[in-house]
Amino acid sequence: MSDTFFSGAPHWTWFIILYFFVGGIAGGACLLAAVVDWFGGPEDRPVVRTGYNVAAVGAILSGGLLTIDLGRPLRFWHMIFQSANLPAPMFKGWSPISFGAWGLLLFGLFSVLSALGGMAEEGRLHNPTLRAVGSAVRGGLAKVVGGVAGLLGVFIAGYTGVLLSVTNRPIWADSPWLGALFIASGASTGAATLILLGPRRGATEQSLARLSAFDSKALLVELLVLVLFIVSLGSVNRVWVSFWGLLLLVGVVGFGILAPLRMHAQGRPLAAAAKLVLLGGFLLRLATIFASEGIERYRVAAGM
Amino acid sequence: MPEPMGFFTDTTVCIGCKACEVACKEWNQLPAENGGIRELSGDSYDNTRRLDGIHWRHVRFIEQFKGPYDGRWLMMSDVCKHCVQAGCLEVCPTGAIIRTEFDTVVIQSDVCNGCRACIAACPFGVIDINPVSGTAQKCTLCYDRLKVGLEPACSKACPTDSIQFGAISELRTRAQKRVEQLHAQGVQANLYGADPKGALGGLNSFYLLVDEPEVYGLPRHPQLPSRNLAKSATLSVASAAVLGVLALVGLRKKRMDEIGAGGGGGGQP
Numbered sequence: 001m002s003d004t005f006f007s008g009a010p011h012w013t014w015f016i017i018l019y020f021f022v023g024g025i026a027g028g029a030c031l032l033a034a035v036v037d038w039f040g041g042p043e044d045r046p047v048v049r050t051g052y053n054v055a056a057v058g059a060i061l062s063g064g065l066l067t068i069d070l071g072r073p074l075r076f077w078h079m080i081f082q083s084a085n086l087p088a089p090m091f092k093g094w095s096p097i098s099f100g101a102w103g104l105l106l107f108g109l110f111s112v113l114s115a116l117g118g119m120a121e122e123g124r125l126h127n128p129t130l131r132a133v134g135s136a137v138r139g140g141l142a143k144v145v146g147g148v149a150g151l152l153g154v155f156i157a158g159y160t161g162v163l164l165s166v167t168n169r170p171i172w173a174d175s176p177w178l179g180a181l182f183i184a185s186g187a188s189t190g191a192a193t194l195i196l197l198g199p200r201r202g203a204t205e206q207s208l209a210r211l212s213a214f215d216s217k218a219l220l221v222e223l224l225v226l227v228l229f230i231v232s233l234g235s236v237n238r239v240w241v242s243f244w245g246l247l248l249l250v251g252v253v254g255f256g257i258l259a260p261l262r263m264h265a266q267g268r269p270l271a272a273a274a275k276l277v278l279l280g281g282f283l284l285r286l287a288t289i290f291a292s293e294g295i296e297r298y299r300v301a302a303g304m
Numbered sequence: 305m306p307e308p309m310g311f312f313t314d315t316t317v318c319i320g321c322k323a324c325e326v327a328c329k330e331w332n333q334l335p336a337e338n339g340g341i342r343e344l345s346g347d348s349y350d351n352t353r354r355l356d357g358i359h360w361r362h363v364r365f366i367e368q369f370k371g372p373y374d375g376r377w378l379m380m381s382d383v384c385k386h387c388v389q390a391g392c393l394e395v396c397p398t399g400a401i402i403r404t405e406f407d408t409v410v411i412q413s414d415v416c417n418g419c420r421a422c423i424a425a426c427p428f429g430v431i432d433i434n435p436v437s438g439t440a441q442k443c444t445l446c447y448d449r450l451k452v453g454l455e456p457a458c459s460k461a462c463p464t465d466s467i468q469f470g471a472i473s474e475l476r477t478r479a480q481k482r483v484e485q486l487h488a489q490g491v492q493a494n495l496y497g498a499d500p501k502g503a504l505g506g507l508n509s510f511y512l513l514v515d516e517p518e519v520y521g522l523p524r525h526p527q528l529p530s531r532n533l534a535k536s537a538t539l540s541v542a543s544a545a546v547l548g549v550l551a552l553v554g555l556r557k558k559r560m561d562e563i564g565a566g567g568g569g570g571g572q573p
Contacts, residue, residue: 032551075416
């Protein structure tokens with residue numbers, strides 16, 4: 001039996017699952033927006049702007065979800081500053097939850113700046129202060145800010161998986177592949193979100209088709225990493241002989257990866273496949289978290 | 305600087321009276337109910353089942369019965385191990401978990417924000433949320449009592465000296481003598497966590513066991529959570545690099561132009 005079976009469950013449930021899902025989408029969408037911002041053409045600006053908007057909203061939502069999940073939400077700032085030694089920063093480079101808090105803060109800052117830049121470009125900012133900030137983020141500066149946001153987006157999509165691995169919990173700490181898996185899932189769900197929201201923001205059909213082609217590749221990477229994750233679990237895989245294993249197989253692999261891949265290959269409507277990708281991304285977090293959360297040390301010790 | 309202090313728990317003399325549990329609860333004013341819910345097992349003498357935010361001491365009852373006349377009870381008073389290399393302290397993002405001058409590990413409740421990273425990091429399942437404070441809590445090895453030269457409440461209350469408190473170096477010597485005494489009597493006994501060169505740099509609360517660690521709900525090779533950091537981060541960077549290249553190749557303008565000239569791909573949104 002893995003030594004991880006003797007640890008306690010941290011009660012990371014719905015808010016954390018939602019955060020992992022939303023953070024993955026925001027990070028993936030931001031990465032794609034930054035790549036298109038740097039290497040795409042003028043006709044792809046709607047995709048860029050949509051990506052930065054998704055990132056900004058996702059970052060703000062993520063901060064909110066993480067805060068309300070705390071046992072003492074008003075002390076959220078203790079992760080950023082040393083509460084007894086203000087304004088000294090609180091940072092541990094070896095603790096994913098610590099550097100993740102800083103990463104989310106910076107991702108929020110850069111993605112909001114990029115989103116404001118995009119809104120100013122469209123002339124949608126009416127507040128004078130926001131318009132001044134948004135107008136300042138243009139040209140070369142906008143590319144740099146967007147590029148940093150994109151890199152931070154990848155970090156946000158993936159550090160959550162690393163955070164789970166840097167514990168002593170069953171499944172999470174039994175494999176080093178969760179970070180890589182969440183990054184692949186973040187990329188696929190980020191692309192799916194842009195495919196769904198893009199048409200309303202003026203994205204061209206060609207832009208969406210290329211996003212869809214990228215989504216197929218991201219899904220293949222996700223499938224490969226998921227297989228490596230399962231293989232790396234070894235004897236711990238017996239935990240999947242449960243509802244969560246069924247959900248992983250049918251919900252994530254079947255509906256969330258294979259079905260959209262087939263739809264892409266058949267040239268079926270992009271939106272339907274994108275919705276399935278989002279469902280699969282959510283179920284991946286759900287199954288991964290709850291399969292481990294359900295294992296209690298005292299029950300293991302008592303043979304229950 | 306005081307010497308490292310801790311507990312040596314000799315499980316062979318534990319009688320399961322739970323005086324330690326009661327003394328701990330009284331001294332630390334821990335509630336009986338978990339957020340208003342009474343959580344007694346109802347099917348065992350082991351009525352509190354586990355260590356958590358309101359049970360900083362727990363007397364584990366292990367029933368090993370092959371038949372009505374062939375069996376034994378194992379009892380162990382479990383507590384935070386005050387690891388020399390502590391996983392909880394390692395991951396705590398607020399600095400709430402500190403190492404004291406007694407080489408013990410304490411959670412400062414006024415700093416903790418209840419993120420629960422320490423719960424998942426502890427290899428022994430010691431920490432949990434106290435519903436009254438909303439923060440993570442565990443045994444402090446009675447830091448407040450140690451500061452004024454008093455013995456922790458649990459060891460003070462233990463009627464059989466199963467829980468012995470003292471300087472770690474002295475406790476290790478005493479424990480080794482006890483093991484030799486038991487071996488001379490033909491009893492299979494081993495120390496768990498007493499070796500400073502062993503797992504987690506040794507445990508400042510260590511045990512004498514007469515069965516495998518797993519039987520007592522203890523991991524055989526407890527490890528720090530950070531063991532996975534470098535490998536997990538490297539694989540994440542590799543995954544990000546692969547996806548980044550795929551995005552670059554698939555979404556850059558030249559490629560777009562090529563696809564545009566060829567009529568694009570995929571279906572309609």
